[in-house]
Amino acid sequence: MTRRSAARPGGPAPRRSASLRLRVALASGLASLVVVVLVGVLASVLLTREQTDRLDRSLVPGSPAVLGTFASTRADLAVTLRGPSATRRVSGPELPLSPVGIPTSVDVGGVAYRIRTAPGPTPGVLVTVGATEDDTRARVADRQRLVLGLGVVAVALAAGLGWLFAGRAVRPMRRLTAQAATLDGAVDPDVDPPVVRADGSRESEELADALSAMLARLHAEQERSTASLHAARDFAAAARHELRTPLTAMRTDLEVLQAHPDLPEREAVLADVQRAQARVEATLTALGQLAAGDLPDSGELDAVGVADVLRLAAEDARRAHPELAVVVDEPPERTITVSLEGLRMALANAVVNAVRHGGAGSVRLGAHAGEDGGVVLTVDDDGRGLPASEREAVLGRFVRGSTAGAPGSGLGLALIAQQAARHGGEVRLEDAPSGGLRVSLAIGPDRAG
Amino acid sequence: MSDPAAPDLLVVEDDADVRASLERGLALSGFAVRSAQDGPGALRAVHERVPDAVVLDLGLPGMDGVAVVTALRAMDHDVPVCVLSARDTVDDRVVGLEAGADDYMVKPFALTELVARLRALLRRGVRPAPSAPSDGDxxxxxxxxxxxxxxxxxxxxxxxxxxxxxxxxxxxxxxxxxxxxxxxxxxxxxxxxxxxxxxxxxxxxxxxxxxxxxxxxxxxxxxxxxxxxxxxxxxx
Missing domain, CATH: 1.10.10.10 (Winged helix-like DNA-binding domain superfamily/Winged helix DNA-binding domain)
Structure with missing residues (x-):
């Protein structure tokens, strides 16, 4: 046990078991061997008995004269007469006395005889007739050899046929092996997971199905982890890049303050430092939210009414922007299964976007049924809108529109897009009826009741 | 700041905070600073008056810093250009300097370091190279x-x-x-x-x-x- 588990890598390759084909051939050979032996033994027993019976039947006592005549015609016969006074050999060697009527095997002078004793033609006389068993034994041995020969041929034939047929039977397995050997560990996310097929036997098909299912699982798993890895890497790069800008301003300002302690515009510089610091903070918050949303299936889902979502978002907006007029439309009575935190954050970002970059004085929150059966939440503002050509691009991370006002992280709309994607929908930027920008956050039909 | 001998510096940076900080910091360091917030603005400023040196952010929206350097050099402006990059990948440095910029700094950088390098580049710009060529050399x-x-x-x-x-x-x-x-x-x-x-x-x-x-x-x-x-x- 210990010694086996201590086998070191690089040692001799593990001994391969015999091939399935060989095992099938051996099995069929072995099975036929058992049959052949049984049949052979039985045949041999029956043959011996039959030959002995024939011999016994030939030992029919008759008159000594007849017997003498008969015996003289056959060299293998011996006849001995026993009277009350004398014993007389009619032919052949003298045979011993055997129980009357029962055929018996005896050895006479080194020769095996089958003898039978019967009452003679005259009372008091016993006739013992015997025949050598050589012929019979030779015949039996002959037949036995024949049976043995046939048996060997049958076993060889069975093994050979087993080998042949097993070859056909294991062909699907061979195909399966060949296919599995061509699979490499690399997973290309753009390519569907490979499907293994091995039609021909139920076992191989089941094995192929199991293998395909396992590959699909592996593929999906690897794809997920690759996506997470990419997301994390992009996130880290973007975060570094994005934080450097306000940090540059901060560092410059601090150096100025250090080099010119009596600067008249000291207060203004300090305000700038504070603003840059706030930017760093806001960017970090947005990055954190973005990272949380990137995690697969993060957070729990709540079943909430659309009206409640809008009401909460409106409260958030009024709290964050006291000067902003917030109007809530009467929404359809629908229940949606969503991450409430995520949706509130997305809607809050839409409102911030309207105020900060649109210069909006009022926003209108609404909802309507989507074309696909989902629900569309809308945030309309009366701000300066966004050129149609930029509407696609600003949904990307760290992209700011040309009309963007105060500095932002460039992440607000990206956060909304992320939440929409998380809820099986998408974000669209359109012209609002009120003249500004409309942010439409669609929620997929499978999330809407 | 009002010193007529102060070298004329053009700062091109799209981020308002960074631009304001650099303008102030460089002005206090003795430069006459003009600024532009995008590529076309930078080229307009150069067209107006060729500066003595340019501090150029690579990550400008639209026409980026590399395009600005390329355009400057194509117009035969030899002014020293120091590019600013917010990325520390080698690629960014390569594109900026390959297009003809003289030096680069990665954000966030020390203002004093930028000032020292700009002064050195300006000295080289006005003084003939130590190995002034003569014809046929x-x-x-x-x-x-x-x-x-x-x-x-x-x-x-x-x-x-x-x-x-x-x-x-x-x-x-x-x-x-x-x-x-x-x-x-x-x-x-x-x-x-x-x-x-x-x-x-x-x-x-x-x-x-x-x-x-x-x-x-x-x-x-x-x-x-x-x-x-x-x-x-x-x-x-």
Whole structure:
């Protein structure tokens, strides 16, 4: 046990078991061997008995004269007469006395005889007739050899046929092996997971199905982890890049303050430092939210009414922007299964976007049924809108529109897009009826009741 | 700030906070600062009056910093350009400097460092190079021929197109053929940085030179002497 588990890598390759084909051939050979032996033994027993019976039947006592005549015609016969006074050999060697009527095997002078004793033609006389068993034994041995020969041929034939047929039977397995050997560990996310097929036997098909299912699982798993890895890497790069800008301003300002302690515009510089610091903070918050949303299936889902979502978002907006007029439309009575935190954050970002970059004085929150059966939440503002050509691009991370006002992280709309994607929908930027920008956050039909 | 002798500096940066900070910081450091927030604005400012030096953010929206450098050099403006990058990947440095910028700094950087480098670059800009060429002056080393009067470089029969800073680096290396020059010495001779500064700009430019000189399979001329610096010589 210990010694086996201590086998070191690089040692001799593990001994391969015999091939399935060989095992099938051996099995069929072995099975036929058992049959052949049984049949052979039985045949041999029956043959011996039959030959002995024939011999016994030939030992029919008759008159000594007849017997003498008969015996003289056959060299293998011996006849001995026993009277009350004398014993007389009619032919052949003298045979011993055997129980009357029962055929018996005896050895006479080194020769095996089958003898039978019967009452003679005259009372008091016993006739013992015997025949050598050589012929019979030779015949039996002959037949036995024949049976043995046939048996060997049958076993060889069975093994050979087993080998042949097993070859056909294991062909699907061979195909399966060949296919599995061509699979490499690399997973290309753009390519569907490979499907293994091995039609021909139920076992191989089941094995192929199991293998395909396992590959699909592996593929999906690897794809997920690759996506997470990419997301994390992009996130880290973007975060570094994005934080450097306000940090540059901060560092410059601090150096100025250090080099010119009596600067008249000291207060203004300090305000700038504070603003840059706030930017760093806001960017970090947005990055954190973005990272949380990137995690697969993060957070729990709540079943909430659309009206409640809008009401909460409106409260958030009024709290964050006291000067902003917030109007809530009467929404359809629908229940949606969503991450409430995520949706509130997305809607809050839409409102911030309207105020900060649109210069909006009022926003209108609404909802309507989507074309696909989902629900569309809308945030309309009366701000300066966004050129149609930029509407696609600003949904990307760290992209700011040309009309963007105060500095932002460039992440607000990206956060909304992320939440929409998380809820099986998408974000669209359109012209609002009120003249500004409309942010439409669609929620997929499978999330809407 | 009102000093008429103050060098005219153009700061091109799209981020309002950074732009304001740089304007203030550089002005307090004795420069006359103008600023632009995008590429076209920068080119307009240059067209108005050619500045003595340019501080250029690479990550401008629309026309980016590389395009601005390329346009400046295409218009034969030789002003020193220091690019600012918010990324620390080598690629960004390559594109900015390859287009003809003289130096780069990665955000966030020390203002004093930027000021020191700008002053050095400006000194080099007004003062004739220590090796002012006279007509017919030719520096040759192996297959390399530098015509100082025409500012042309040939490797064998092939003409090699170099940016200003690449050319100056090559001239210094060729004039000192077989002499190992440290990075510090090269920074001083080519960039005028006679102060300690933490930059690998020499390595980046040596990389460009090698790529251009060895484009057709010419054996390496500019060799790295590990732990010391660089030397131009034929063979190993």
């Amino acid at each position: 030719v520096v040759a080393a192996g297959p390399l021929r530098i015509d100082l009067a025409r500012r042309t470089v040939h490797v064998g029969e092939r003409s090699v197109d170099l940016t200003k800073r690449e050319y100056e680096l090559l001239v210094v290396l060729a004039r000192n053929a077989d002499v190992v020059l440290t990075r510090e010495r090269l920074l001083e001779l080519v960039w005028g940085y006679d102060f300690a500064t933490d930059t690998n700009v020499v390595d980046v430019f040596v990389g460009y030179l090698r790529r251009k000189l060895e484009a057709d399979g010419t054996p390496r001329l500019v060799h790295t002497v590990r732990g010391v610096g660089f030397v131009l010589r034929e063979g190993g």
